[in-house]
Amino acid sequence: MSFSCFIKLFIAAIVASLLGFFAVSAIDPASIPVASLFATGITIGTIFGGLLVALYPASDSASDTDNGGTSSIYVGNLPFNAGRDDIKNLFSPFGDVVDIRMVKDRRSKRFKGYAFVEMNSAGAKAAIGSLNDTDYAGRTLRVNESRKKEQG
Structure with missing residues (x-):
């Protein structure tokens, strides 16, 4: 919610x-x-x-993308030593980065190598087109629009 x-x-x-x-x-x-x-x-x-x-539920991210809102981007295969600033610097040239959620292991609290970047829709599309399957610190990035977590 x-x-x-x-x-x-x-x-x-x-x-x-x-x-x-x-x-x-x-x-x-x-x-x-x-x-x-x-x-x-x-x-x-x-x-x-x-x-x-x-x-009167809150609007979906799908409807937000239609009216110039924000989009959530999945960024996978990041280096394990990447930080929030590194990810922000990677996506900033494409638009305003609203939020970065770095996924960490519950037990070790170490970064798992993937994150979700929230940014304006136009910038998100440009970032996906430019960064997907590119090399970053010796790793091939996987960048695409994130999907909603399935319940059940």
């Missing part, structure tokens, strides 16, 4: 909890503890927020 989904959920929960608090308070606030009223509001807000996120 993306960060924007969490923001939507949080805002919806706060709004619905306040509405629920005031609605229940109008009935008879003296007979119901304030903590129970607020907990009821949070519950209603969470349900409402979940529905909001389900009905």
